[in-house]
Amino acid sequence: MGAGIFSRLKAGLAKTKERFIGSLEDVLSFHQQISPELYEELEEVLVSADVGIDTATLLIEKLQERVKKEKPQSTAGIMEYLKEIIIEILSVPPPAALKEAPLAILVVGVNGVGKTTSIAKLADFYQQEGKSGLLVAGDTFRAGAIDQLKVWGERLQIDVIHHQEGADPGAVVFDGMAAANARRTDVVIIDTAGRLHTKVNLMSELKKVHRIVHQNLGSRNLVNLLVLDATTGQNALAQAKTFQEAVGVDGIILTKLDGTAKGGITLAISAQLGLPLVWVGVGEGLGDLRPFVAEEFVEALFS
Amino acid sequence: MLFSNLSERLQDTLRRLRGKGRLTEKDVDEALREVKLALLEADVNFKVVRIFINRVKERAVGQDVVRSLTPGQMVVKIVHEELTRLMGEKAEKLAVSAQPPTVVLIVGLQGAGKTSTVGKLGGLLKKEGRRPLLVAADIYRPAAIRQLQILGEKAGLPVYSAEGKNPVEIAVGAVARARETNRDYVLIDTAGRLHINEELMGELEEIRQAVNPDEILLVVDAMTGQDAVNVAQSFHEQLALTGLILTKLDSDTRGGAALSIREATGQPIKFVGVGEKMENIEVFHPERLASRILGMGDILSFIEKVESSIKEDQALEMMKRIQKDQFTLEDFLGQLRQMKKLGPLDQLLSMLPGIKPQQLKGVQIDEKEMKHIEAIIQSMTPQERREPQIINASRRRRIARGSGVSVQEVNRLLNQFEQSKKMMKQLANLGKGGLKPRFPF
Numbered sequence: 001m002g003a004g005i006f007s008r009l010k011a012g013l014a015k016t017k018e019r020f021i022g023s024l025e026d027v028l029s030f031h032q033q034i035s036p037e038l039y040e041e042l043e044e045v046l047v048s049a050d051v052g053i054d055t056a057t058l059l060i061e062k063l064q065e066r067v068k069k070e071k072p073q074s075t076a077g078i079m080e081y082l083k084e085i086i087i088e089i090l091s092v093p094p095p096a097a098l099k100e101a102p103l104a105i106l107v108v109g110v111n112g113v114g115k116t117t118s119i120a121k122l123a124d125f126y127q128q129e130g131k132s133g134l135l136v137a138g139d140t141f142r143a144g145a146i147d148q149l150k151v152w153g154e155r156l157q158i159d160v161i162h163h164q165e166g167a168d169p170g171a172v173v174f175d176g177m178a179a180a181n182a183r184r185t186d187v188v189i190i191d192t193a194g195r196l197h198t199k200v201n202l203m204s205e206l207k208k209v210h211r212i213v214h215q216n217l218g219s220r221n222l223v224n225l226l227v228l229d230a231t232t233g234q235n236a237l238a239q240a241k242t243f244q245e246a247v248g249v250d251g252i253i254l255t256k257l258d259g260t261a262k263g264g265i266t267l268a269i270s271a272q273l274g275l276p277l278v279w280v281g282v283g284e285g286l287g288d289l290r291p292f293v294a295e296e297f298v299e300a301l302f303s
Numbered sequence: 304m305l306f307s308n309l310s311e312r313l314q315d316t317l318r319r320l321r322g323k324g325r326l327t328e329k330d331v332d333e334a335l336r337e338v339k340l341a342l343l344e345a346d347v348n349f350k351v352v353r354i355f356i357n358r359v360k361e362r363a364v365g366q367d368v369v370r371s372l373t374p375g376q377m378v379v380k381i382v383h384e385e386l387t388r389l390m391g392e393k394a395e396k397l398a399v400s401a402q403p404p405t406v407v408l409i410v411g412l413q414g415a416g417k418t419s420t421v422g423k424l425g426g427l428l429k430k431e432g433r434r435p436l437l438v439a440a441d442i443y444r445p446a447a448i449r450q451l452q453i454l455g456e457k458a459g460l461p462v463y464s465a466e467g468k469n470p471v472e473i474a475v476g477a478v479a480r481a482r483e484t485n486r487d488y489v490l491i492d493t494a495g496r497l498h499i500n501e502e503l504m505g506e507l508e509e510i511r512q513a514v515n516p517d518e519i520l521l522v523v524d525a526m527t528g529q530d531a532v533n534v535a536q537s538f539h540e541q542l543a544l545t546g547l548i549l550t551k552l553d554s555d556t557r558g559g560a561a562l563s564i565r566e567a568t569g570q571p572i573k574f575v576g577v578g579e580k581m582e583n584i585e586v587f588h589p590e591r592l593a594s595r596i597l598g599m600g601d602i603l604s605f606i607e608k609v610e611s612s613i614k615e616d617q618a619l620e621m622m623k624r625i626q627k628d629q630f631t632l633e634d635f636l637g638q639l640r641q642m643k644k645l646g647p648l649d650q651l652l653s654m655l656p657g658i659k660p661q662q663l664k665g666v667q668i669d670e671k672e673m674k675h676i677e678a679i680i681q682s683m684t685p686q687e688r689r690e691p692q693i694i695n696a697s698r699r700r701r702i703a704r705g706s707g708v709s710v711q712e713v714n715r716l717l718n719q720f721e722q723s724k725k726m727m728k729q730l731a732n733l734g735k736g737g738l739k740p741r742f743p744f
Contacts, residue, residue, distance in 0.1 A: 233528025
C-alpha cells in the first residue's frame, strides 16, 4: 500500500475526524489539568462517536491507569495514550486466509448495510490483484437483488451464478460452489439476502447456506465477512454477536465511513468480541473499499 | 462488563429510592442518572439526552409522588410522559392535497429502506382506496428501478420510470402521468445519498422546486446511532422535511434515533416499517416507541396498571374483610377479574417491587385455569358464593354442569378457596402492624 491509500482514507475520514477526534482535541486543549471533568468529557465524546457506554468506560479506565502509572505533565500526552489504547484494541489480525487463493468469501449482514456493493468492490480488488473471480447471487429474496449483482458482474466482467427471485438460496450457492471449483476460480464471493439478526428463521436459512458452502469448499479457504453500516449505533454489537453465533464471523467490512458517522461501535466489537475490521468503505467508487489498518485509521482520525 | 445488565441495575437503583411525599432533588438526580444511561444505550444523541434530562428535572423536582409508586417509579413516569409528548403524542396522517395528485417525495441515506417503503406505502394507500403511482427516480443504484417495478407488480400498482432521463425530469413526467391517468398519489423513490453530498442534495432541491411536493419524508433506519441528528438536520435544513419514516423497527434496536431526529427536525414520525413483507408498515404510535427507547417496559406497565385498575381504597377494604373473615367467593371472583385486567399473573408478580425476576423463574400461572375458576364461581348462586359451606354434593354436580367442568374441579376450587382464605388471613394479620397492604394475593 502506498501513500495513495493513506491520503484517500484520510480524505474519506475527514468528516469523521472533525466530529470524532476533532472534539477530542477540543476537550484536551480546553482542559489544562487532568481532572475528573476531563475524563467525563472524554467519555462523552467517545459515546457521541457510537463507541457505547461500556467501551467508553473501558477506554477511560485504561487511560486513567496509564496516567496513574506514567504521570504525564500535561493533557497533551493523554492524546497519545488514548491513541495507543484504541490502536491496541483495533489491532486484531485479519484472517490470514483472505490472502490465500483459492478462497470463498461469504458476505452476510442485516438489510441495507451495503453487502452487494461491497461485494462488487471486493471483486474489483481481487481482480486488480490478478485473481480470477466468480459472484454468486445468494440473495434470492429482495426484489431486484439478483439484477443488481448482475449489473456489477457485467461492469466488472465477472460471471455471476444466479437463479431466479424466490429460488432456494441453498441451491444457488451449491451451483455457485460447483462452478467455482470446476473452473478453478481463485476467489468466489457469495452474496446473501439481508436479514435482521432477530429473525430466527432467516438466521437458520443462513446457517444452511453456510453449511452448503462449507461442504463444497474443496481445497478452498472460507472467510465469513460481516458487513456493518458505520451509521449504525449500539445495535451493531448485537448484530455482530448474533451472526457470530450463527455462522462464525471472521472479519468486518465497515461501510459508509464517508458520511459524518463515526463507526465507533466497531471499537466495541473489537474490544468485546475480538473481531477484526478488515475493510472500510469510504466512498461510492469501486476503489473505495480499503484494507483496514489500525494505525492508519487512528492516525487519520487524529491528524 | 459494567453495564451488561442495565435494566437490572436500573431496577435496583429505582428500588433503593424510597420514601413518600414530594420528589426531592436527590431522588430526581439519582433516578435521572440511570435514565440518562438508558437513553444513551438506546442511541439517543448525547446532546438530545442532555437537553431532555434537564427538561425532565425541572418538571419533576417538587412533584407529588403518586400513592403506591416509589419516587424512582414516579420519576420514570414523568420521563415516560415527557418522552411520549416529545414524540408527538398521536399518530399523524399523510397529507392530502386539495388538488390531486398529492406528491410525496421519499428521501434518505443509502440502505435506509426507501424503495421498500415506497412499495409498502403504495400498498397501504391502495388499501385505503387511493390510487397511488410509484415513481422510480433512483437512476444510480444498479437495479433500483427493477426493484420498484417488482414491488409495484406485487402491490398491483403502476410504476413510472423513464430511461435516459434525469431524476428531475422523471419526477415532473410522473406528476403529469398521474394527472392524465387519474392517480391521486405520487410516491417518488429517490436514490440514497449522503447528507453532505452537495451535488446529490442539490438534485433533491431541484426535484422539490420542480414538483412542489406536499410531503417530503425522510426515511431513517431505526438502528442509526448518534449520527442520526446530523443526517436529519442536514436533510431538514436543505429540504424542509414534513415528516419521518422509521424503518427496521422489527430489529431489536431500542430506536433512540427516533428521539434524535424528532428533536432535530421537529417533524412528526408518520410511519414505521416493521418487517420485510409488503404489509409490514404501520402508523406510528409515539407511546409505544417511548417505552421501547426507555427500555423499562416492566416498570412502565406496572405504573400504568397501578393507575388504571388498582384503587388503594379497594385494597384496604378487601383487607378489612379478610381480617374479619368475611372474604367470600364473590370477593375471590372480584379479585380474579382485577387480576385479569392486570394481565398474566407471572408478569404482574415480576413487576412488583421487591421481587427479583430470578425469583420467578419456573413460576407458571395457568391462565386457562383462571378461566375455569371464573366459570365455576359464576355458576354458583349468590348465596353459595357468600356461604360456600352450603355447597353439598348435588349443588356441586349442578355447578360442574353449569360451568362445563368436572365435579373434581369444583372440589379443588373450594379447597383452594378455603386454603387461600386461611393464608390471606394470616398475611393480613401480619400486615396489621403497619405493613402496607398491597395485593392480598
